[in-house]
Amino acid sequence: MITVAEGLVQARHAGVDRLDAQLLLGHVLGRSRSWLLANDDAALDATQQQHLRQLLTRRAGGEPLAYLVGEKEFHGLTLQVSPAVLVPRPDTETLVDWALELLRGANDPQVLDMGTGSGAIALALKHACPRARVSALDASAEALAVARGNAKRLQLDIELLQSDWWQGVGGRRFDMIVSNPPYIAEGDAHLAALQHEPVQALTSGVHGLDALGQIISGASQHLNTGAWLLLEHGHDQAAAVASLLVTAGFGEVTTRPDLSGTPRCTGGRRA
Secondary structure, rough: OOHHHHHHHHHHHHOOOOOHHHHHHHHOOOOOHHHHHOOOOOOOOOOOOHHHHHHHHHOOOOOOOHHHOEEEEEEOEEEEOOOOOOOOOHHHHHHHHHHHHOOOOOOOOEEEEEEOOHHHHHHHHHHHHHOOEEEEEEEOOOHHHHHHHHHHHHOOOOOOOEOOHHHHHOOEEEEEEEEEEOOOOOOOOOHHOOOOOHHOOOOOOOOOOOHHHHHHHEEEOOOOOOEEEEEEEEOOHHHHHHHHHHOOOOEEEEEOOOOOEEEEEEEEEEE
8 A cells, every 4th residue: 555645756756746646636535635734644545546546647648637536616616527618717717707897786687608618607607796697508418517517516596508609599688798719720739738628619710710700790689788798719819809899899899818917808898
């Protein structure tokens, strides 16, 4: 048998950093990081050792930690995730924070999250703004199953729709629409590092703007007068997204940076 301390040494030799190793070891043992630090002489049984080795091999191969432990924290919520959905990123909290600023003081606003994946954005908005009536759509039944499980576990009441962008929305209108759609260009060098995540949630055409263009072109028909459309996009796409919004007739077009200062979200208001 090996101890917790020896398990961490194994992780280092496998090329897994200390924080990830602690989280994986805690997952295997059902213990917190603080417990591991206070009990580094605790022993792993044979089954636990084998499980740890498997997880370390997968993590060293680039598989996201969130998939290995089955969860990810986002905007104060612990979300269950699987390879059917993207792993929620801290940068996307920029979109949530902006939406919450605009929703402040609104009475029972109807909000739509397009391409919801794990439900991260929709659930964060509902959690922070309980009066909002939040709908969320995704083309993937597998992704919606993950979102539905998160909503049930967190006891947050949101409407989930299976729809390929506007296809299943009908004639409905909303007081705000938000989206973190696929926006990576096909063939982008960054895709190699994202090989474990669903490609349909990552890429969108030669320039990565196909989904953004579809959302923007149809949004006015589904927004109430004065309502906002807020979109996450790639680090170099702010100008292109702003141009698409202006061309579609949106006003007050603005871009917000993420925590690193990178232009990450652009939105406009329906006249």
